[in-house]
Amino acid sequence: MAGLLDTITKTQKPRVHKYTRELLERAEREYGEDSGPYRGIYNQYFRMPSTMPSIGQSTRHFDALMHDDFPEGLERLYRRVVVIDMLSACASECVFCVRGLYNPHTLGKDQMTAIGEYLKKDAYLREILITGGDPLISPRKLDQLLTTVAEYAPNITTVRMGSRLPVQNPTAFTADTYAVFEKFADRFHFDISLQINHWYELQPEAVDVLQKLQDLGARLYSQNVLLKGVNDDIETLIELYDRQRTLRFIPHYLFHAVPMVGTDEFRTSVHRGLELARELSTSGFLSGLAKPKYTVMTDIGKVTLYDGTILGKNGHELTLRTSYRLEDRLRWNPGYQLPASATPNEHGTLDVVYIDGED
Numbered sequence: 001m002a003g004l005l006d007t008i009t010k011t012q013k014p015r016v017h018k019y020t021r022e023l024l025e026r027a028e029r030e031y032g033e034d035s036g037p038y039r040g041i042y043n044q045y046f047r048m049p050s051t052m053p054s055i056g057q058s059t060r061h062f063d064a065l066m067h068d069d070f071p072e073g074l075e076r077l078y079r080r081v082v083v084i085d086m087l088s089a090c091a092s093e094c095v096f097c098v099r100g101l102y103n104p105h106t107l108g109k110d111q112m113t114a115i116g117e118y119l120k121k122d123a124y125l126r127e128i129l130i131t132g133g134d135p136l137i138s139p140r141k142l143d144q145l146l147t148t149v150a151e152y153a154p155n156i157t158t159v160r161m162g163s164r165l166p167v168q169n170p171t172a173f174t175a176d177t178y179a180v181f182e183k184f185a186d187r188f189h190f191d192i193s194l195q196i197n198h199w200y201e202l203q204p205e206a207v208d209v210l211q212k213l214q215d216l217g218a219r220l221y222s223q224n225v226l227l228k229g230v231n232d233d234i235e236t237l238i239e240l241y242d243r244q245r246t247l248r249f250i251p252h253y254l255f256h257a258v259p260m261v262g263t264d265e266f267r268t269s270v271h272r273g274l275e276l277a278r279e280l281s282t283s284g285f286l287s288g289l290a291k292p293k294y295t296v297m298t299d300i301g302k303v304t305l306y307d308g309t310i311l312g313k314n315g316h317e318l319t320l321r322t323s324y325r326l327e328d329r330l331r332w333n334p335g336y337q338l339p340a341s342a343t344p345n346e347h348g349t350l351d352v353v354y355i356d357g358e359d
């Protein structure tokens with residue numbers, strides 16, 4: 001369940017599904033403890049967050065969105081899409097989770113109705129991104145939410161979902177899960193964002209689930225996180241993106257790990273990520289259709305790093321130039337409050353401070 005970062009930091013005990021534990025054992029049997037596949041699983045779920053004071057101090061991502069004007073469970077940063085935080089349950093707790101310190105929650109029927117009412121009134125909106133937690137863990141809740149959105153909001157045509165369930169516990173996918181996709185196949189386009197951080201997670205049973213979802217019309221895209229000791233070497237990244245290409249994933253983002261409190265040891269420097277992203281793009285080992293955009297998740301939204309994005313560095317603070325504008329945010333979300341890390345610049349766009357990691 002996302003939201004247990006505090007608990008696992010205090011207890012120093014992992015919270016994982018039996019499948020994830022068995023996957024670690026399988027990696028040990030097949031490759032040994034001193035191998036990339038073993039470390040790739042171990043370091044995502046079994047290496048405990050630090051209890052020492054850390055450089056990363058975030059306790060939520062997108063703090064600026066927590067105000068009273070919005071229905072509970074909604075986040076709004078961009079023009080076309082809102083994020084719906086449906087429930088906090090996940091099969092296994094990732095120790096670097098950006099939602100690791102959120103309170104446990106599940107949307108009720110009244111909250112879903114309030115969201116449906118909000119969606120239908122906003123002429124900008126076309127998409128919803130359902131996240132949590134892992135929305136695929138509860139086909140019943142997902143069905144309830146999609147039924148509400150289908151009924152209230154004809155403007156919503158695309159449903160995106162963020163999930164790790166196919167690699168955390170593929171046995172959770174039952175006829176009930178697939179029935180939701182069948183039921184709404186003519187109403188919504190489905191895109192599923194998969195966070196798979198090591199190629200070893202793509203076991204045959206996980207691949208089977210992914211192919212069934214594709215057969216039902218869902219497009220799969222990847223949002224991988226760069227993690228120290230998991231995938232911060234070029235060979236692992238090439239293998240991961242190559243396998244995702246074989247499975248017809250759209251390679252969306254390779255994220256720098258967010259500066260969540262207690263997770264310094266999971267974070268490389270932004271610079272190290274840039275080196276790896278450059279190697280990925282120019283090695284000749286990957287199809288062009290397999291290459292991700294290297295991106296950091298700041299307090300004002302995602303920032304893909306291009307020439308001129310990094311304005312400077314002071315200690316651990318990187319200042320990044322964006323093309324986000326405060327007036328756009330306020331148009332789409334009148335209650336939007338600029339976070340302390342962001343400043344309007346002389347071009348009328350926003351600069352934002354992002355906390356770097358260390359190699």
Ligand code: SF4
Pocket residue numbers: 001002003089090091092093094096097098099100132133134163164
């Ligand atoms: S599956 Fe996603 S939401 Fe759940 S703990 Fe992992 S990163 Fe967080």
